[in-house]
Amino acid sequence: MIYIDGSSGEGGGQILRSSLSLSLVTGKPFRIENIRARRERSGLLRQHLTALLAATEISGANAEGATLGSKTLIFTPGEVRAGTYRFAVGTAGSGTLVLQTILPALMTATEPSHITIEGGTHNMLAPPFDFLDKVFVPVVNRLGPKISVNLSRYGFYPAGGGCFTAAITPCANLSPIDLVERGEITRRAGCAIVANLSRSIARREMDVATKSLGWDPRNMEIIQTRDSAGPGNIVLLEIVSSGITEIFSGFGRLGASAELVAGEAVQAARSYLSSGAVACEHLADQLMLLLALAGGGSFSAEKLNLHARTNMNVIKQFLPVDFVVEEIDTKTMVEIRKFTQPLP
DSSP states (O other): OEEEETTSTTOSHHHHHHHHHHHHHHOOOEEEESTTTTSSSOSOOHHHHHHHHHHHHHHTOEEETOSTTOOOEEEEOOOOOOSEEEEEOSSSSBHHHHHHHHHHHHTTSSSOEEEEEEEBSBOTTSOOHHHIIIIIHHHHHHTSOEEEEEEEEBOBTTTOOEEEEEEEEOOSSOOOEEEOOOOOEEEEEEEEEEESSOHHHHHHHHHHHHHHHTOOGGGEEEEEEOOBSSOEEEEEEEEEESSOEEEEEEEOOTTOOHHHHHHHHHHHHHHHHHHOOSBOHHHHHHHHHHHHHHTOEEEEESOOOHHHHHHHHHHHHHSSEEEEEEEETTEEEEEEEEOSSOOO
């Protein structure tokens, strides 16, 4: 039994999600206490409970403490079963994080799977669907599996109600990859999405992004949709290079002007461009678990935030790997090394 302190490091939901992912893949049970202790509302919220129930369903696991608000969980996984599954968050809680929780197990299963998830698709506190589709999934596919995702309906915070699907063709063994050099930038593009809101908001956002970054206006797009349970707005700035695609976002919300929302995405994109790194801080966080499961690899990151450093500690409790971190100029270099001897 592995013991996890949910209050350590950043003390949020990622500790639980990574523990679930790793437990499913390794077959190792764990006990976690102080779940999300450093959040204003501690314990399991709806999206965390959905991820937990999804992990339980795909493996026939035993989960003691699988209730809303629970701060302690004992999770004993069973054998992972590929198949067709549907999971509903029931709120605007992130559906992308639910998929990322169960994906490591299903992408190394024995048969293909098809997953449908209902809930939030565009949420300030989680990767938007566009990041999942254009950034995260292509990296996963380079490891060996073949995964595709499709957005059926937008689900903006706070209404939620979105839906997307994932088709997963697994592989027996993941291949380590190296993402050290960004390479030449081949595309810079922007998109402003407005759901049940005025097109003028998106137009102002794209004007700010175009003028601030000096990008080609022909690569700046506006999407206006009513296929959403409630209103919503997001600005997405896409940077494509020979090594990776990255996306930076600004979320519309009450009290935030279109100019402020676009400016947030612009600031994140500028920081990434000036770093010369392959991975932004959010992708860096997610690469660690993927490469650790592959048994090795390396990448350059814009920076390692507390999320990422906390994730390192969780991963090392389940897998015989270590992380070598080195600051070089404006980048952080991360190498994942596998131990030759198993963990005690």
